[in-house]
Amino acid sequence: MALSTNTLRSFITSSLKSKTPVLFPASLQATASGTGLAPNQKRCYAVETGIRKTTKLRQMLQSSELEFIMEAHSGISACIAEEAGFKGIWGSGLSMATQLGVRDSNEASWTQVLEVLEFMNDACSLPILVDADTGYGNFNNARRLVRKLEDRGIAGAAVEDKLFPKTNSLLDGRAQPLADVKEFALKIQAMKEAQRDPDFNIIARVEALIAGWGVDEALKRADAYLTAGATAILMHSKLSEPKDIRAFLDAWQNKGPVVLVPTTYYKTPVDEWRQRQVSLIIWANHSIRASVKAMQDLTRHIYEHQSTAGVEDKIATVKELFRLTKDDELKKAEDKYLPKA
Numbered sequence: 136m137a138l139s140t141n142t143l144r145s146f147i148t149s150s151l152k153s154k155t156p157v158l159f160p161a162s163l164q165a166t167a168s169g170t171g172l173a174p175n176q177k178r179c180y181a182v183e184t185g186i187r188k189t190t191k192l193r194q195m196l197q198s199s200e201l202e203f204i205m206e207a208h209s210g211i212s213a214c215i216a217e218e219a220g221f222k223g224i225w226g227s228g229l230s231m232a233t234q235l236g237v238r239d240s241n242e243a244s245w246t247q248v249l250e251v252l253e254f255m256n257d258a259c260s261l262p263i264l265v266d267a268d269t270g271y272g273n274f275n276n277a278r279r280l281v282r283k284l285e286d287r288g289i290a291g292a293a294v295e296d297k298l299f300p301k302t303n304s305l306l307d308g309r310a311q312p313l314a315d316v317k318e319f320a321l322k323i324q325a326m327k328e329a330q331r332d333p334d335f336n337i338i339a340r341v342e343a344l345i346a347g348w349g350v351d352e353a354l355k356r357a358d359a360y361l362t363a364g365a366t367a368i369l370m371h372s373k374l375s376e377p378k379d380i381r382a383f384l385d386a387w388q389n390k391g392p393v394v395l396v397p398t399t400y401y402k403t404p405v406d407e408w409r410q411r412q413v414s415l416i417i418w419a420n421h422s423i424r425a426s427v428k429a430m431q432d433l434t435r436h437i438y439e440h441q442s443t444a445g446v447e448d449k450i451a452t453v454k455e456l457f458r459l460t461k462d463d464e465l466k467k468a469e470d471k472y473l474p475k476a
Contacts, residue, residue: 188256204221208233213256216259226264228267230423234251235251265292267292278326294339297311298313313346341360345373367394375400395417
């Protein structure tokens with residue numbers, strides 16, 4: 136016997152009204168397995184309630200306050216960012232590529248990136264905005280990416296208007312070819328139409344300033360992408376004195392949410408961006424950079440001294456690793472679910 140649509144609807148409605156998870160009765164769960172599943176019908180599990188991660192990120196982007204998100208590149212770095220107090224995570228393409236030991240030139244496939252993101256999402260309760268490069272191809276690749284990100288609980292994707300494979304924006308002396316404005320706007324439209332969650336966030340990252348095309352071109356592109364349905368505009372620059380960002384913001388007149396990545400202009404006080412009504416600041420690659428420096432110093436010291444005696448008080452304890460990965464929860468679960476001798 137197949138699950139009826141009315142029965143499913145009643146359980147889902149009950150769950151949403153009570154704001155608590157509702158488990159389907161065993162008899163109904165049984166019909167959703169094996170040959171009891173009707174054609175075109177999906178298995179049904181417990182209904183999760185509460186504010187979705189997509190909605191949390193949307194609220195940050197639309198907040199009247201300046202918000203901040205922190206880079207992470209693994210489950211443990213996402214967990215650490217959450218413990219520090221951040222409200223959101225930047226799934227940095229550079230950082231994920233670096234921790235995989237490859238270049239930030241789409242050498243890691245999008246499915247490999249998805250796997251990293253899945254671990255990150257499982258490890259923390261924060262919304263994740265992923266650095267989705269160019270969407271890994273044309274509109275068709277990008278819209279498929281949206282579906283796969285939604286499947287893994289990712290809150291949004293930032294796509295940049297460059298060509299695949301991407302060139303990292305901070306590389307010196309490299310050409311930064313840009314995508315056609317109309318084609319990229321249609322890519323955003325395709326991504327928007329592919330999303331199932333209305334709060335999934337698509338951030339259009341404008342690279343005109345990086346490519347040296349000027350503020351007028353940046354404004355033209357930002358207008359086109361916002362019109363196409365982008366949730367916000369990420370305006371990127373690698374100047375240490377961000378006069379181009381200031382000129383853009385002056386002309387933009389707060390038409391839509393703006394995201395900044397002050398990796399190179401970190402000396403500019405964040406109060407300036409707060410006064411200019413910027414929506415979100417991304418600390419984009421600092422955890423991976425800190426990790427690399429710490430590992431370089433540590434391994435050099437151990438190699439030279441053939442001992443860890445001088446470093447034990449400078450690194451995390453093994454017990455701290457157990458705590459971060461929630462070993463206490465496993466112990467409680469073992470006590471609950473494993474039969475006693």
